[in-house]
Amino acid sequence: MLALAPAAVAEGLPDLGDVAQVDLSPQAEKQIGASIFRDIRLREASYLDDPEITGYLNRLGMRLVAHSGEARQDFQFFVLRDSTLNAFAMPGGYIGVHTGLIAAAQSESELASVIAHEISHVTQHHLARMVGKQSQAQLVSMLALAVAVLAARSNSELATGAMMAGQAAGLQSQLNYSRDFEREADRLGINLLENSGYDIRGMGSFFERLQNFGRLYENNAPVYLRTHPLTTERIADMGNRISQRPYRQVPDSLDFLLVRAKLKAQEDDAREAVTHFASLVKERKFSSEPAAYYGYAVALTRLKDWAGAERELGQARRFKAASPMVETLAAELRRQQGDADGAFRLLRAAAQRYPQERAVSYALMETLLGAGRLDEAQQLGVADVQLYPSDTRMLGLLAKTYALLGKVARQHRTQAEVYVANGQLLAAIEQLQFAQQARDGDFYDQAQIDARLRELKRQQAEEMRRR
Structure with a gap:
């Protein structure tokens, strides 16, 4: 706590x-x-x-x-x-x-x-x-x-x-x-x-x-x-x-409305959330129709009603609701219904449209891992952590990818960076020691593991002196 x-x-x-x-x-x-x-x-x-x-x-x-x-x-x-x-x-x-x-x-x-x-x-x-x-x-x-x-x-x-x-x-x-x-x-x-x-x-x-x-x-x-x-x-x-300032009317962004709908859909009992949004769309008591249908779809996912959620999300998409939140939910619903290829296509298109959106990158990695497309997941993860080296979620997904590929040294080395980003130096050092012992990496892998281990040990010693 x-x-x-x-x-x-x-x-x-x-x-x-x-x-x-x-x-x-x-x-x-x-x-x-x-x-x-x-x-x-x-x-x-x-x-x-x-x-x-x-x-x-x-x-x-x-x-x-x-x-x-x-x-x-x-x-x-x-x-x-x-x-x-x-x-x-x-x-x-x-x-x-x-x-x-x-x-x-x-x-x-x-x-x-x-x-x-x-x-x-x-x-x-x-x-x-x-x-x-x-x-x-x-x-x-x-x-x-x-x-x-x-x-x-x-x-x-x-x-x-x-x-x-x-x-x-x-x-x-x-x-x-x-x-x-x-x-x-x-x-x-x-x-x-x-x-x-x-x-x-x-x-x-x-x-x-x-x-x-x-x-x-x-x-x-x-x-x-x-x-x-x-x-x-x-x-x-x-x-x-x-x-004293001039009046300016500013419309709410779609993402603001979707975030509020998502939070509301995740509140309290799932059936109550479904009832709430069903009532909104039936009685048309909403400030944003696409956000109301999106919230309805999110609420239905809590009951694992994937087809119903896809139906209501389709209503939101009729309004040309352009948001990565809509695309990631659409892809998740495809994946939950066994259509990994469909989910992958949706997320690939979303990644091109929203290249900075982290949630799209995570969903793409998870979809590739779930479909067993490990080489593609590794390629995506490696490229991503070069841009976002302290992103603990992506580092964790890449470590999982290496584990599934049987690349033990790289798995532990990547997991070490998760601990570094979380300020857990002792755990990071332990992971690098496991990576040293794995011995399945090439010469360059081992050299980088050794160098990083020395660096973290120096950092740990310095922190101990400061304390």
């Missing part, structure tokens, strides 16, 4: 130097954020490992980042399956969004407004500035515990279990952004929205709804408001800034 993670996170924190120099450098922020994010990805049960939803969120986020003046800083956006309205920024550009917040956004501009706000907290280094005056001991303690507050705020029992009673209140108060920081993030967020082509009124409308929700349910206010204090003054200031 995430609440048990801080001790492990603390061990991986960078050396912050002299107590008098505790302001976090960008490098230290990145190391801390990466350490916490790896822990969330590996241990947090609510982490949503869905490449389509994550891919969409990262496209939206990077569109905003491109207008932030911080294009050189890496950002990574991820999703937690949690019904509460929350989003949070971690050091180094790691931004988490709860599925509840995506569902609550009534337009793509509203969702973009929250993400723009969080990006502004990162680019202005608000978290680092909040902790910069702490002693080093307090700083390390706070950052080690931050993961429990950042990603488990919605579960008070988890947060309490992670923190001593006396520390909890102090830590929470330190993580609450000040009014000045909030106003700064509002101002910069509005600029990001406008420059990125979104409707800036999305920020005002979304935060007003949050404020009203907080008033109606004072004891159960949105989680987001606990760390982002929302005042009448802030709402008024946002309204004044927005009123």
